[in-house]
Every structure is written in C-alpha cells, then in structure tokens.
Amino acid sequence: MTFKSLLDIDCGIRFMYDRxxxxxSSARTMLLESRAMTSKREIDLRYGKLNSLYNKECREIASKLTCLKDISNTIGRLGAGAVLDDIELFEIKYLATVSRDVAELMQKKRISVVNLPDLGDVMKILDPDSLNIPSFYIYDSYSSELAAVRKRMKALTGLGDRIPDENQARELAGLQQKNDELEEGVRRELSLKLSDKAGKLGHTLKNLSLLDIMIASVAQMKEMGLCFPAVVENGETFYKGMFNPAVKEAVEQKGGRYVQVDISFSRLPVTVVGANMGGKSVVLKSLALNQILAQFGLGIAAQTCCVSIVDKILFCIGDDQNAEKGISSFAAEMLAVNEVVEGVSRGENMLALLDEPARATNPIEGTALVEGLLDVLQHAAGSTILATHYNIVNRNVKRYRVAGLKEGKMDYSLIETESGDVPHEAIAIAQQLGVNKEWIESTKKYLN
Structure with a gap:
C-alpha cells in the first residue's frame, strides 16, 4: 500500500493530506511514494521520533526546508557517471547548504531524529572560493587557463560603443569556443569528483524529507488534537474517543456537535447496526482513516488507541454501479465483497470495512448473504467490521449499535449489545427531517 494509492479512499485521508x-515538495513526493509500515518495530520507532519532536520548536527548521526540492533524478545521474549541467550542480550545492544549515539548527535545539551526513567535502568542491552562498558558478579558480580566456574576452568586450574590428571579432569567437570547452571540462571534472558522493547525497535528501514529514505531522497533531497510538501485531484494536477530522469540521461549521465514539475489535467479526443517518458509515470511514494514519506514522484521530497492524485495507462503501461495464449496484457490491472473501481464504491479514453489504437486493436474500458472509469471516486472519440494516442472528460476532434518538436528538455514540436487532427509527428520523405528514401517517398504518 503506497500513500498515493490510498488517497482516493472516501475516508478523509485526502483531507488529512491536504492539511x-x-x-x-521533496517531502510531499516522499510521502506519496512511501509504503505503509507493517513492522511494529518500524512504526514504534517513527512514533518515538515524533514524540521527541513534540515539545521542540521547529519553525526555523521548517523554514529552511521550504525550498528543498526532489533532486533524486540529479543524484541518480551523478551516481551513474553523467556530466551534470550548471543547474544540476547548483541543485547539489543547494542541498548541501540546506543540510548544513538544518544540521546546525538540530544541534542547537538538541534534535536527533534523523542523521544528516557531513557534506563539507561537497561544499569544498562546489564553493572553491568559500563564498558561502547557495548559487553556483564555474569559478575562475577552477582553471587558470579558463581565467585567462575570460580575462581576454572581457578586454575585447569592454570596448564601449566601438564595434570590434574583424580580427577582434574572430578572436572573440575563438575565445568563446575555448571558454565553452574549458567550462565543459570543469563540469566533467566536478561531476567525477562528486560521483562517489551520490550515496550520501541521496541519504541526505531522504532524511531531510523525512524530517519535514515528521515536523509537519507533529504540527498537525497539535492543531487537530490527534494522539500517539500503541501498536500491536495480531492483537486487539481499540479506539477511545475516535473521530473523523473532515466530518468533525463539517459538522461544527454548521453549528453541530460532533460525537466521538469508542470501539474495539480483534479477529471476531463486528457488526454495527443503526438507522440511516445514524453514523455507521462515519465509523467505518474513521476506522479506515486511522488505520492508514497509524501505518504511515501520522497522528491518530482519537483520545487514545491501540492499533493492530494489517497488510491490506479493503473498504467497500457506496454505490459502485457502472453502466459502461454493464455492472449493476448489486453486481458491483458482490464483486467487492467477494474480494474480501477471497482474501480471507488466502489467509491475508487485512482490515475489511463493509458498509451495508447486500443492501441492493431483497431483504430476505440480503440477510442470508450477510449471515453467510459472517460465517466465512470467522476464519479471517485480520479484522472485519460490517455495518448493516439487517437483523443478524449469527452468534459468532461482536455487536455494536448506534445509540440512536434520545429526546428527539440523534446520539451517534456506539453501544456494545447482545442483540442483533436493528433499531426502528426510520419514521422518527423522517419526521425530524420534515417530510410530508400525510406520507408519515399513511406509513404508520402499515407498521401496526
């Protein structure tokens, strides 16, 4: 799972990325191309570094990183023996300059979350006159012959308004050609001297980008009230006070109050029941979001939590019908859920999140399909959370229901329950929405 491949999951991860x-730009590229961490040791190490940064003032470092660009192609060309042009040599020098400045700030602030190699030898090569500026130029000090050619060219071009005669023009053209040849020779020599330093240049770029990601992550944690997770392998996942920042912001912008939820699960399948608009889909989205955040070492949207590592996340939500492919809602849904079943049969350690599977068919067969699915999921190596409208009698599941309407207001918190019955709140919710009264009264006759 790369971060980029998960951005289009409708769970709020793009909101978190955008914020x-x-x-x-180098850090952004690195994050997008990074793969989810699946080792507890690796994840714990990342969060340990974030924790050590949490109380540090990093704005100066972040400012230094602003102009850091992804020059991995330039470094790759250098390592392959290519002759770099002036722009590429400038990129190398600028990277060395940024690394030096950041290293000094890290030492001053006692930050040691990344190791930055000493690029002093690179600076000596690209700054022979010790001017200590990030720009690059093929200096006269690289070649006495080049310096002499440039001096003569300057003399010939410093004639004021007088146009050079034919002999001077011919000489100037020859000098320009010689200048270009000598400059290319300098570039070749510099590239050769720098080629064996490509490895540590790449390491520097990677660690500066990682530092940027970690500083940004800590800033986001503070801004959004995110937490550090405990991480386990093949254990129980639990969240206390879980929320979805994108949904929370939308609710609060409308003057509403966002309700955080508590939930826990392991290998036993979990069902979440509740009426429409009861928040079941938001629970699934929040679980997907936080699993992604945890395995990429970012802050978790909860008060406290413990997350079990998985190798794969499957999130089935929404209407996936495709007229062009001739696939109905039900067919698309069955194929998506079947991917989960096939993954279970292969023993994949996955987090499967299913939003009302089999809803696109009749209730009798739909209920049977869900019951059968829960039987199959008993053998899952990972975890499955399934939101449904159906009354489920399967005993080998852990059950939650949305608290529901209380005194005319929706309580979105989750309650663990023994019953698989779905709350009957659709009519009450419809009334709250202000739908036609005649329709409501006519509907009630069929419920009695």
Missing part, C-alpha cells in the same frame, strides 16, 4: 503542513 498536513509540509514545507517542501
């Missing part, structure tokens, strides 16, 4: 205050 992550990364300073550099």
């Amino acid at each position: 992550l205050p990364l300073s550099s």
Whole structure:
C-alpha cells in the first residue's frame, strides 16, 4: 500500500493530506511514494521520533526546508557517471547548504531524529572560493587557463560603443569556443569528483524529507488534537474517543456537535447496526482513516488507541454501479465483497470495512448473504467490521449499535449489545427531517 494509492479512499485521508503542513515538495513526493509500515518495530520507532519532536520548536527548521526540492533524478545521474549541467550542480550545492544549515539548527535545539551526513567535502568542491552562498558558478579558480580566456574576452568586450574590428571579432569567437570547452571540462571534472558522493547525497535528501514529514505531522497533531497510538501485531484494536477530522469540521461549521465514539475489535467479526443517518458509515470511514494514519506514522484521530497492524485495507462503501461495464449496484457490491472473501481464504491479514453489504437486493436474500458472509469471516486472519440494516442472528460476532434518538436528538455514540436487532427509527428520523405528514401517517398504518 503506497500513500498515493490510498488517497482516493472516501475516508478523509485526502483531507488529512491536504492539511498536513509540509514545507517542501521533496517531502510531499516522499510521502506519496512511501509504503505503509507493517513492522511494529518500524512504526514504534517513527512514533518515538515524533514524540521527541513534540515539545521542540521547529519553525526555523521548517523554514529552511521550504525550498528543498526532489533532486533524486540529479543524484541518480551523478551516481551513474553523467556530466551534470550548471543547474544540476547548483541543485547539489543547494542541498548541501540546506543540510548544513538544518544540521546546525538540530544541534542547537538538541534534535536527533534523523542523521544528516557531513557534506563539507561537497561544499569544498562546489564553493572553491568559500563564498558561502547557495548559487553556483564555474569559478575562475577552477582553471587558470579558463581565467585567462575570460580575462581576454572581457578586454575585447569592454570596448564601449566601438564595434570590434574583424580580427577582434574572430578572436572573440575563438575565445568563446575555448571558454565553452574549458567550462565543459570543469563540469566533467566536478561531476567525477562528486560521483562517489551520490550515496550520501541521496541519504541526505531522504532524511531531510523525512524530517519535514515528521515536523509537519507533529504540527498537525497539535492543531487537530490527534494522539500517539500503541501498536500491536495480531492483537486487539481499540479506539477511545475516535473521530473523523473532515466530518468533525463539517459538522461544527454548521453549528453541530460532533460525537466521538469508542470501539474495539480483534479477529471476531463486528457488526454495527443503526438507522440511516445514524453514523455507521462515519465509523467505518474513521476506522479506515486511522488505520492508514497509524501505518504511515501520522497522528491518530482519537483520545487514545491501540492499533493492530494489517497488510491490506479493503473498504467497500457506496454505490459502485457502472453502466459502461454493464455492472449493476448489486453486481458491483458482490464483486467487492467477494474480494474480501477471497482474501480471507488466502489467509491475508487485512482490515475489511463493509458498509451495508447486500443492501441492493431483497431483504430476505440480503440477510442470508450477510449471515453467510459472517460465517466465512470467522476464519479471517485480520479484522472485519460490517455495518448493516439487517437483523443478524449469527452468534459468532461482536455487536455494536448506534445509540440512536434520545429526546428527539440523534446520539451517534456506539453501544456494545447482545442483540442483533436493528433499531426502528426510520419514521422518527423522517419526521425530524420534515417530510410530508400525510406520507408519515399513511406509513404508520402499515407498521401496526
């Protein structure tokens, strides 16, 4: 799972990515191309580093990283023996300059979350006159012959308004050609001297980008009230006070109050029941979001939590009908759920989140399909959370229901329950929405 491949999951991960205050384009590229961590040791190490940064003032460092660009192609060309042009040599020098400045700030602030190699030898090569500026130029000090050619060219071009005669023009053209040849020779020599430093240049770029990601992550944690997770392998996942920042912001912008939820699960399938508009889909979205955040070392949207590592996330939500492919809602849904079943049969350690499977068919067969699915999921290596409208009698599941309407207001919190019955709140919710009274009264006759 790459971060980029997960961005289109409708769970709020793009919202989190867009709100992550990364300073550099290099860090953004690194995050998008990074793969989910699946080792507890690796994830714990990342969060340990974030924790050590949490109380540090990092704005100066973030400012230094603002102009850091992804020059991995340039570094790759250098390592392959290519002759770099002036722009590429400038990129190398600028990277060395940023690394030096950031290293000094890290030492001053006692930050040691990444190791930045000493690029002093690179600076000596690209700054022979010790001017200590990030720009690059093929200096005269690289070649006495080049310096002499440039001096003569300057003399010939410093004639004021007088146009050079034919001999001077011919000499100037020859000098320009010689200048170009000598400059190319300098570029070749510099590239050769730098080629064996490509490895540590790449390491520097990677670690500066990672530092940027970690600083941005800590800033986001503070801004959104995110937490550090405990992480386990093949254990119980639990969230206390779980929320979805994108949904929370939307609710609060409308003057509403967002309700955080508590939930826990392991290998036993979990069902979440409740009326429409009861928040079941938001629970699934929040679980998907936080699983992604945890395995990419970002802050978790909860008060406290413990997350079990998975190798794969499958999130089945919404209407996937495709007229062009001739696939109905039900067919698309069955194929998506079947991917979960096939994954279970292969023993994949996955987090499967299913929003009302089999809803696109009749209730009798739909209920049977869900009951049968829960039987199959008993053998899952990972975890499955399934939101449904159907009354489920399967005993080998853990059950939650949305608290529902209380005194005319919806309580979105989750309650663990023994019953698989779905709350009958559709009519009450419809009344709250202000639908036609005649329709409501006519409907009630069929419920009695």
